[in-house]
Amino acid sequence: MKGHVLAIVMFVVLVVLVAAGTVHSARFTPARTPESAVRSLFEKVKSNDLAGAYTYVSPSANVDQQTFTKDINGRDGSLRTYSKIESVETKVLRSDDNQATVRATTKWSTAVGPMFDTRDLKVAKEGSDWKVLWESEKQANLPPQVIPVNYLRWDIIRRGADEDWGAQNVESPRIRILSMNAVEKDGSVVIMGEVRNEDTVPGFVSVGATLLGKDGKTLGEETSFDKVSHTLLPSEISPYRIDFPKTKLSDVQSVRMQPASLLIPASADPVIGVLHQRLEKDASGRTVLRGELVNQSGQTVNIPHVLATYYDDAGRVIWVSDAYSDKALLPQTPVPFSVDVRDDLAANVHSYRVTVNQYSIDRVQ
Amino acid sequence: MNPTSPVSTGRALTLGAIILLALAVHGPLLLMQLPVTSYDANTHMFFASHYAGHWFNPWNEKWYGGFSQTTYPPLAHQWIALFSHVLGLPLAYMFVQLCVVLLLPVGVFRYARLWVDERSASYAAIGSIFLGSLALLVYQSGQLPTTFAAALTLNALPFFYDWARDARFSALLKGVAISVAAAAVHHVTMIFGMVLFAWPVLWLAAADARREDRKTGAAPIMRAALFTLVVVVGIIVVLLPLFMAPQAATGQVPIPHGSRDNYILNPASGMNFWVIPHGLLLLALPFVFLRGCSNARLRPLFFGWFLTLLIGLGGTTPVAQVLLGTIPKALAGVDFFNVLTYERFTFWATLMTLPIVGLLASELIRRMPRFAPAGLAVAAVFTCALAVGWTYYRPINSSPFKVDQVVSFLQNEGHTKFRWMTLGFGNQFARVSREVDASSVDGDYNSARLLPELQASGAGQLYNAKYFGTAGMEALRSMLKHANQYGLKYVFVRDRYYEPLLAFAGWRQAEVYDNGNVTLWVKDDVPPARKLDFGVSVPGWQGMMWGTLPMLSSLFAIFLVVALPERRRVAETVEFPSAAASAATLREAN
Secondary structure: OHHHHHHHHHHHHHHHHHHHHHHHOOOOOOOOOHHHHHHHHHHHHHOOOHHHHHOOEOHHHOOOHHHHHHHHHOOOOOHHHHEEEEEEEEEEEEEOOOEEEEEEEEEEEEOOEEEEEEEEEEEEEEOOEEEEEOOOOOOOOOOOOOOOOOOOEEOOOOOOOOOOOOOOOOOOOOEEEEEEEEEEEOOEEEEEEEEEEOOOOOEEEEEEEEEEEOOOOEEEEEEOOOOEOOEEOOOOEEEEEEEEOOOOHHHEEEEEEEEEEEEOOEEOOOOEEEEEEEEEEOOOOOEEEEEEEEEOOOOOEOEEEEEEEEEOOOOOEEEEEEEEOOOOEOEOOOEEEEEEOOHHHHOOOOEEEEEEEEEOHHHOO | OOOOOOOOOOOOOOHHHHHHHHHHHHHHHHHOOHHHHOOOHHHHHHHHHHHHHOOOOOEEOOOOOOEEHHHOOOHHHHHHHHHHHHHOHHHHHHHHHHHHHHHHHHHHHHHHHOOOOHHHHHHHHHHHHOOHHHHHHHHHHOOHHHHHHHHHHHHHHHHHHHHHHHOOHHHHHHHHHHHHHHHHHOHHHHHHHHHHHHHHHHHHHHHHHHHHOOOOOHHHHHHHHHHHHHHHHHHHHHOHHHHHOOOOOOOOOOOOOHHHOOOOOOHHHHHHHHHHHHHHHHHHHHHHHHHHHHOOOOHHHHHHHHHHHHHHOHHHOHHHHHHHHHHHHHHHOOOOOOOOOOHHHHHHHHHHHHHHHHHHHHHHHHHOOOOHHHHHHHHHHHHHHHHHHHHHHOOOOOOOOOOHHHHHHHHOOOHHHOEEEEEOOOOHHHHHHHHOOOOEOOOOOHHHOOOHHHHOOOOOOHHHHHHHHHHHHHHHHHHHHOHHHHOEEEEEEOOHHHHHHHHHOOOEEEEEEHHHOEEEEEOOOOOOOOOOOOOOOOOHHHHHHHHHHHHHHHHHHHHHHHHOOOOEEEEOOOOOOHHHHOOOOEEEEO
């Protein structure tokens, strides 16, 4: 009998422990403050529970779950569709008994690196709980139309199947480094400048650099990686930037530049226009370069990449910065972009130039 | 030992018959090489392939630009390597796994004999053949070292009991030898599994000493401490290079794993990590509770099983999080909870429950000799079939793909001069690794890596970079940035998620394989790979130790078991009226 009591006790212990583990991670916990409503919403997104996240959206926002899911997960193969939320920070900007505005700064892990997004969300009290008045991103709905295309295209005829793998028995396109400037920022040596394709054929370009120390030894070897436009059409210019972390400029004796090029097939399509460029301060007081991108082709550009080159009054490149947009460029539809400018350099910026690099799913085949 | 049990009327099944049954069930499945598609089998075969070619040199150039295999206990891999010279690598893996599957019922039988009578123990041993948890570990997870070490641990425990209880020196020798061999197979089983299995046995030895020998339980505890001390010294000697191995400096960023879920809120995880591993064993749980709690002798086993079961429930209860997460983090700053996976704890729990289930089977057969055997057989076969079938209907690779063309590319036209990596290949990365001579900057055993780009991140494999969030993608970016330094020219992509990064970073798509499932991306200005100098090496004497001592430890254990056979304890039925005068006694016989 004593044993049976113990068995019942142990079974009850098991049930209680399971209940404790289950109740603790219950799907919906009512938000008692505006901040907790926003935080809970993004925490649910983080744990991939979009249905749970939607429970924190106010019905009065008139956003259905499908639209909300698309807002969070992205659409049209944009960078957001290649992203996952990693952390969220919230700050109450304004609050009264029934309404509040909460700033949510989210960090996303994306296919091209970490990305931060700041969004000011309105939150309303409904009964005893707070819920988010989610504002859905409106998508332009263009009328059907024909877009004439007339662009340059370079194809390559290869020698044949007996050719050695990867061998390219043609001369590489001529490229030239137009400028090079070395500065030290935040404990890193930064090499930047511009490179130009001086040939009549397109080239696949990369720029590497080796820092040599006072004793002639190599201090570091880095490449421009994604801070360059790799495909350069004839006469096209791209900025480049190469970072050497944890290096002092005073230790550097010389820099050995290693531009490389390769003949590739290429096309001038899609043409992406840059409109309304201007330098201004953002909500947090940082200097940014803003503008709009317009895809002038009839195909979707999934991930646009903006490279900005800043010049001083002598025409020298003083900084290169870049940013990816998490929205796809639909045909003829402007999409805003914003690129950080270092505050310590902003006063010296005399002019700037924006280059747009792009990735389209259908073109990488 | 005086196992508590009802009086058994029938004879126990012989171990030989049980082993033959195990061979009949698992032999064909392993001959079909089902574990080849499992999660970890290719990694273990990769380790083995290195020993097959470089027995005394554990430095492997093929992963991470070079790493030391002394970071993982070698015994399972060395046995595979040994047999691979005759059978080839995949079949050698299957053969060693088969040996383990045959060794497991022997261990379960001997372990169960500590708690129950011989007949019930034989039913427990039969049950171990059909365990769903075993089938999943073998055919889904490919965790050969886990199953190998568990089988050895179970075989060591009766010697541990004998030494603790009776101070038999031969038991000490054999118990220590088998335990050290188990550690040479799998360190995680030794750290966590051995503790969970051993404390109920020690409790039993102390209780038996008090109850039957009229002695205090102090002596068994002291002898257990001595046993532990000798085992620890043995492990340190045999696995010395493991403790001296150059290890990764950072812990791994935890990635979500279904075994850490709450199984009620995530029914899919609950099915895979709890329901399927238990199968119809779940029907026996009420009996396990009742008999385990009501019988004093079975109580240590019950509590040991209960704790292991709770941990095996992963995030369903707070127990695993507190015991393996909160407490170690507070004491030593280490969070084991998010690093470990819990399917092995469920496996151990199912093994621990078998003696009581054997008792249940024994009672059912005694009460219903016509129907119970058929019912139990159906239940056992259903449990095993369900688990094996589950790996087919819920495969871990949702869309299988072929890597033959990838292997062929890397092996031809001088491509071995360059390093390579895969993205989105999952466990097929290890398969490609073992079939090609070219070296990769990635690897499938993060504790061993020395490349600074990987050590700094704390993320696991590059081929799964996206699952490690920012840390993983930063490690991948960093590696791609330094492609020229490492001679990293080829990236095989099976997950289009990674294409934007490659495209923006200056890689271009060159070839397409397997009807577009896999694409090859290349970087054209990459010079051929050169040997990397990490400033660390494995000295020759460590290579010699690594190539001899672990293998010798297992051979020594086999020698002791064969050379010093156990005197079998046979229950003797004492006829009435003598039975009234004294309890049934045990007689030792050869």
